[in-house]
Amino acid sequence: MTKGIVKGIIANLVMVEVDGPVSQNEICYIDHKGVKLMAEVIKILGKIAYTQVFESTRGLTVGTPVEFTEHMLEVKLGPGMLSKNYDGLQDDLNKMDGLFLIRGEYTDPLDDDKVWRFTPLAKVGDVLTGGDWLGEVPESWIAHKIMVPFVMEEQYTVKSIAALGDYTIQDIIAVITDKDGNEFKLNMIQRWPVKLPVRAYKQKPRPFRVMETGVRTIDTLNPIAEGGTGFIPGPFGCGKTVLQHSISKNADADLIIVAACGERANEVVELFVEFPELDDPRTGRKLMERTIIICNTSNMPVAAREASVYTAMSIAEYYRTMGLKVLLLADSTSRWAQALREMSNRMEELPGPDGFPMDLPAIVSNFYARAGFVYLNNDQTGSITFIGTVSPAGGNLKEPVTESTKKAARCFYALSQQRADSKRYPAVDPMDSYSKYLEYEEVQEYLNKNVSPNWVSTVIRAKDILLRGKESYDQINILGDDGVPLSYHDKFWKSELIDRVILQQDGFDPVDQSTPMKRQRYMLELIMSICDAEFAFETFEEVMPYYVQLINICRQMNYAEFDSPDFAKYEANLQQTVAERKVK
Amino acid sequence: MATQAFQKIYTKLNQVTKATCSVSATGIGNEELATVSGRLAQVVKIMNDSVTLQIFAGTEGIGTDAEIIFFGKPPTLKVSEHLAGRFFDAYGDPIDGGPKVEGEEVEIGGPSVNPVRRKQPSELIATGIAGIDLNNTLVTGQKIPFFADPDQPFNQVMAMVALRAKADKIILGGMGLSNDDYLFFKHAFENAGVMDRIIAFVNTTENPPVERLLVPNMALTAAEYFAVEKNEKVLVLLTDMTLYCDALSIVSNRMDQIPSKDSMPGSLYSELAKLYEKAVQFPDGGSITIIAVTTLSGGDITHAIPDNTGYITEGQLYLRRDTDISKVIVDPFRSLSRLKQLVIGKKSRADHPQVMNTAIRLYADAANAKTKMENGFDLSDYDERVLKFATDYSMEILAIDVNIDIDKMLDTTWDLFKKYFTKAEVGIKDEFMKIHWVE
Numbered sequence A: 001m002t003k004g005i006v007k008g009i010i011a012n013l014v015m016v017e018v019d020g021p022v023s024q025n026e027i028c029y030i031d032h033k034g035v036k037l038m039a040e041v042i043k044i045l046g047k048i049a050y051t052q053v054f055e056s057t058r059g060l061t062v063g064t065p066v067e068f069t070e071h072m073l074e075v076k077l078g079p080g081m082l083s084k085n086y087d088g089l090q091d092d093l094n095k096m097d098g099l100f101l102i103r104g105e106y107t108d109p110l111d112d113d114k115v116w117r118f119t120p121l122a123k124v125g126d127v128l129t130g131g132d133w134l135g136e137v138p139e140s141w142i143a144h145k146i147m148v149p150f151v152m153e154e155q156y157t158v159k160s161i162a163a164l165g166d167y168t169i170q171d172i173i174a175v176i177t178d179k180d181g182n183e184f185k186l187n188m189i190q191r192w193p194v195k196l197p198v199r200a201y202k203q204k205p206r207p208f209r210v211m212e213t214g215v216r217t218i219d220t221l222n223p224i225a226e227g228g229t230g231f232i233p234g235p236f237g238c239g240k241t242v243l244q245h246s247i248s249k250n251a252d253a254d255l256i257i258v259a260a261c262g263e264r265a266n267e268v269v270e271l272f273v274e275f276p277e278l279d280d281p282r283t284g285r286k287l288m289e290r291t292i293i294i295c296n297t298s299n300m301p302v303a304a305r306e307a308s309v310y311t312a313m314s315i316a317e318y319y320r321t322m323g324l325k326v327l328l329l330a331d332s333t334s335r336w337a338q339a340l341r342e343m344s345n346r347m348e349e350l351p352g353p354d355g356f357p358m359d360l361p362a363i364v365s366n367f368y369a370r371a372g373f374v375y376l377n378n379d380q381t382g383s384i385t386f387i388g389t390v391s392p393a394g395g396n397l398k399e400p401v402t403e404s405t406k407k408a409a410r411c412f413y414a415l416s417q418q419r420a421d422s423k424r425y426p427a428v429d430p431m432d433s434y435s436k437y438l439e440y441e442e443v444q445e446y447l448n449k450n451v452s453p454n455w456v457s458t459v460i461r462a463k464d465i466l467l468r469g470k471e472s473y474d475q476i477n478i479l480g481d482d483g484v485p486l487s488y489h490d491k492f493w494k495s496e497l498i499d500r501v502i503l504q505q506d507g508f509d510p511v512d513q514s515t516p517m518k519r520q521r522y523m524l525e526l527i528m529s530i531c532d533a534e535f536a537f538e539t540f541e542e543v544m545p546y547y548v549q550l551i552n553i554c555r556q557m558n559y560a561e562f563d564s565p566d567f568a569k570y571e572a573n574l575q576q577t578v579a580e581r582k583v584k
Numbered sequence B: 001m002a003t004q005a006f007q008k009i010y011t012k013l014n015q016v017t018k019a020t021c022s023v024s025a026t027g028i029g030n031e032e033l034a035t036v037s038g039r040l041a042q043v044v045k046i047m048n049d050s051v052t053l054q055i056f057a058g059t060e061g062i063g064t065d066a067e068i069i070f071f072g073k074p075p076t077l078k079v080s081e082h083l084a085g086r087f088f089d090a091y092g093d094p095i096d097g098g099p100k101v102e103g104e105e106v107e108i109g110g111p112s113v114n115p116v117r118r119k120q121p122s123e124l125i126a127t128g129i130a131g132i133d134l135n136n137t138l139v140t141g142q143k144i145p146f147f148a149d150p151d152q153p154f155n156q157v158m159a160m161v162a163l164r165a166k167a168d169k170i171i172l173g174g175m176g177l178s179n180d181d182y183l184f185f186k187h188a189f190e191n192a193g194v195m196d197r198i199i200a201f202v203n204t205t206e207n208p209p210v211e212r213l214l215v216p217n218m219a220l221t222a223a224e225y226f227a228v229e230k231n232e233k234v235l236v237l238l239t240d241m242t243l244y245c246d247a248l249s250i251v252s253n254r255m256d257q258i259p260s261k262d263s264m265p266g267s268l269y270s271e272l273a274k275l276y277e278k279a280v281q282f283p284d285g286g287s288i289t290i291i292a293v294t295t296l297s298g299g300d301i302t303h304a305i306p307d308n309t310g311y312i313t314e315g316q317l318y319l320r321r322d323t324d325i326s327k328v329i330v331d332p333f334r335s336l337s338r339l340k341q342l343v344i345g346k347k348s349r350a351d352h353p354q355v356m357n358t359a360i361r362l363y364a365d366a367a368n369a370k371t372k373m374e375n376g377f378d379l380s381d382y383d384e385r386v387l388k389f390a391t392d393y394s395m396e397i398l399a400i401d402v403n404i405d406i407d408k409m410l411d412t413t414w415d416l417f418k419k420y421f422t423k424a425e426v427g428i429k430d431e432f433m434k435i436h437w438v439e
């Protein structure tokens, strides 16, 4: 093993003189008075390895010994990750003692003594490769597949496989041999270097199914595909985190991985507290049973912040290879980019725009490319849908992280300060935002088949009304209420009807916070029928009160359980009010 | 600080810049404390045997033959009950003429709380100010700044909030405080008869700017002692964080770091987060709540300091002079308390969230009507009514000198709704209309 000695320290950048070979991204441990501080090699210049330390370097001295490990930063994968709370390096936070995090304390992400009921899926003689299924164990409600480790990329023959029974993750459950007859004994644990994408699948087609999130402004207006990518940029306080939390509560996914990356600890505590209590609207199980939280809050070491998104992605890839629908949420990817910037500055690299590393766009797009819908080797499907938030400096979307992400992600949910200020939540701007998936023929086909026959054209019509409403509003503002034809007021208020009833959604109301697709269809078609109607108005002053009345009734509908007597009552009231003025 | 036998002493400097100096030395720890010609300094960089120190009081007059004494430890504070009622400088030395405080010596800027050991904040802090309690309710364990123009009375409002907040301890971290403001705080606390609950760490404009870098961590280390060891509710006031950031940029620029936006260091977000994230609710009842002041230059919140702060804190409060009523109000549009939903409608009346949102929506309509009026357009009947509503709402609810409890704030707002609007215009859930809209 290569050893080294600390030669220089600038914050968490530590220069180490090495006595043998080292590799880029290799992990080493700095032995600070008996406390081992984990670090990653990020640059090598001659005999000097530049390492970023995942801990505080307070008190560290030149001359401290360092040991290299010959492996990169890895995740430890196996049954038992569900419902866990990990830090960015996959330490189990619940296993740590005391109120405060202790430097150099690393805990096991898995539980060695837990017993799992193993059912073999492969047979002796089967020829398998990395990612193929050997057997399964029930992990909470998921049939957790035990796979040939991803790092084993050759073809292997199953020599023996454990019978149905109870095993710990350390017990050998299969023996496989390579073409030269070398034997490999496998237990339920495998490791994977987080910075590399897992490629244990056959094919990655264009996504073609839609993933429901329960958020109307997404599902109805700009749906995200299962296996798709999206991002939410927005100035502080505009609702990125609330929107992601809503998605995590309501999305139609088997498994949700939340990477809290350099954001507030209290927001993660909210998940810790709420998720074990809240029901998954689809299965009735507790939300926590389908959730893994990776948490590197802003006060935790910066280098581990960068690691956290990769840790989360690797765990997502692991579960995808089991044939599951995984939703990965990262808040905020800007903090990860800033972590890169801090290190790059300390290494005095030539900075790109705003001091970010030159290769930021490539780093971001490589990361987003790890999401996707896949056909596994056994023709089953799995997916990772990824939605990241971006926190643009000064709220200006023309900054490097937003621009890099815009190139990489297919859905763009721009939060607008103006909407947030007027409490039009979620503050997703209906004009600026887009979903490229809505242009995919296969997605259009899927929507028209699964939601409603003319769904896509209805959605496009709704968007047109919103646009025309905005144009009318601008004209009214320039020319004055009575300086424009009456129809301008009508157009504006029809767009308001869509905005306030469909787009705006109360993230904190038990009913309104999540809308199943069936209900979204019902409401959009109802609202569009009103938008298609012509109403009799004498003066512009009659327009607003009338629409406000309609909006008010519709909002009461939004607060009522779908198909409940209350809902029906409000709807009857709505139809009556519409009939009062409708001319066509 | 007295010299002790085991301390390492050097007398040859290799380099001196405006805030830092370098010396050849071995066995020195990162972030270790030292004195250079008697001035306190801290290790910020080590390269082979060259150690770079940041000198808090500045390097004016430091010679290459200056005596450097290393302490073998990072900055510390002695914590005990005796901190209560005392005023200190940035180094934790008394400035009130009293004796040094004895107690356990702890490193400042210590480790972070394990997130799974935190408790979700859930205790409402009542201040009597409707712009806060009604619209931007504060919760123990929260961190929130005032974004204020330098000429606004932010220190006065902050002192008022602190004194009404029923905290067990109020810890003031003053950075670049003018002497007048320092005395204002001192007198405000004395007059309120709460000196036994006050602890202050103060760097005034008369002290060197780089010293400020120690102040927040001193205050927060003291806060952790009372919140963790004594399970007390601690309120930390940090003013002015913009001056703290300016000091950060002085040091990083002297160290030839590549500045990012607005000549602030690229690590500004992490540096600020490390401080603000000390705000916490502990399971055993202790808590640290941080109320800070970030002064703006020309009201620009896209500047790196307020921008990074906004991304870290749990909301922000803006003061504004409402010219219609000639009073200072907490601006209902841009102000936000992110934690309010943990308590409103739960620790306060169930109609609180809806009443709050509706009033702000109507207030926004008034702002639109005002624009219309200024542009010379005719006002509709609705416009006239929202404008009247807005004036009453400012006067009876938002003005900073109104001091009432939350139920009263809600009742008053309902009265204004009824006075100016129809049920449909108000548009609150029927269940609340039934209770509160009695004609």
Ligand SMILES: Nc1ncnc2c1ncn2[C@@H]1O[C@H](COP(=O)(O)OP(=O)(O)OP(=O)(O)O)[C@@H](O)[C@H]1O
Binding pocket: A234, A235, A236, A237, A238, A239, A240, A241, A242, A243, A263, A391, A425, A426, A427, A505, A506, A507, A508, B310, B311, B312, B336, B337, B338, B339, B341
């Ligand atoms: N859908 C919503 N319904 C009601 N209130 C909302 C909604 N979205 C956001 N808010 C309000 O806005 C506040 C800020 O939202 P959030 O924390 O999601 O912002 P953010 O964009 O993540 O900000 P930051 O970048 O600082 O993390 C919330 O605390 C809440 O008060």
Ligand SMILES: [Mg+2]
Binding pocket: A240, A241, A242, A263, A331
């Ligand atoms: Mg957020």
